[in-house]
């Protein structure tokens with residue numbers, strides 16, 4: 001399955017049906033009054049968010065959407081049928097803008113949330129409405145109003161609770177696989193992940209958290225180097241960031257320098273990212289040896305800048321139960337604060 005988080009589509013609401021010009025024809029009533037019915041309204045364009053979709057890929061090939069026109073009015077005061085609305089579905093976290101005016105039309109964050117994007121054209125009134133004392137037989141009716149067309153920009157920003165960040169190869173996807181049932185691609189080379197992955201961490205019967213794993217970040221990411229910058233937006237709406245460090249990272253003395261570099265890249269993209277609650281996970285502890293940077297000094301250095309850290313092994317599962325416990329605790333506190 002591909003991944004697409006930005007796409008432009010064209011959508012047009014239906015035209016209103018025209019009103020009808022007609023006169024009653026009844027036996028023994030030679031000149032009946034006007035009885036032209038109203039035209040139906042054109043269908044509207046409606047969008048609905050669904051948790052069954054994760055990307056906008058289906059809009060890569062189908063880009064043009066049109067709602068049905070309203071039917072014209074008929075004689076005997078019969079209104080035309082309204083045109084059927086066109087409803088299309090998008091993943092949670094999709095933002096919709098009018099590309100020509102820049103107006104924000106919808107930001108869909110709940111399952112089944114709907115937004116009306118383009119009203120259908122109104123149906124025209126039939127001649128029955130236009131009879132007056134001086135004109136009892138109006139020979140005109142309103143045309144329906146045309147539908148409107150808009151170019152809509154759909155952009156997806158994941159609605160994940162937790163974001164995984166780190167240099168390429170730090171073990172983010174391995175951790176995602178550990179914490180959820182997601183099965184992202186994992187390999188021993190950088191940039192294995194080329195599109196973000198989502199997984200769900202089931203905490204208890206009542207709570208589950210969505211985790212986003214994004215491609216590894218490198219120096220210059222905020223200026224467009226590597227892949228990560230394209231996807232930083234997917235962690236903008238998270239509540240907690242887990243920053244993975246690889247304890248076997250070479251040269252080992254640079255592990256902190258690169259950690260700060262990465263935070264600078266995030267701040268350059270959006271300063272709010274580094275202000276988010278975050279925690280450092282020192283990964284690959286199963287490989288830890290005397291040749292690597294001393295764990296105690298690394299923990300101390302992180303503590304000095306106010307960051308909590310936890311040594312883990314995403315591969316063997318060491319420290320993962322502790323990590324889940326910490327996440328749950330943080331979440332309970334967070335919920336108490338926001339409730």
Ligand SMILES: Nc1nc2c(ncn2[C@@H]2O[C@H](COP(=O)(O)OP(=O)(O)OP(=O)(O)O)[C@@H](O)[C@H]2O)c(=O)[nH]1
Nearest residue numbers: 168169170171172173174188191192193216314315
């Ligand atoms: N020994 C050991 N290897 C690990 C651990 N976590 C990840 N790895 C290995 O490290 C390599 C990279 O893991 P990934 O999970 O693909 O890393 P990533 O951070 O998602 O990498 P990118 O997607 O390229 O940014 C793989 O070969 C993993 O098996 C760990 O705790 N211990």
Ligand SMILES: [Mg+2]
Nearest residue numbers: 172173192193
């Ligand atoms: Mg990965």
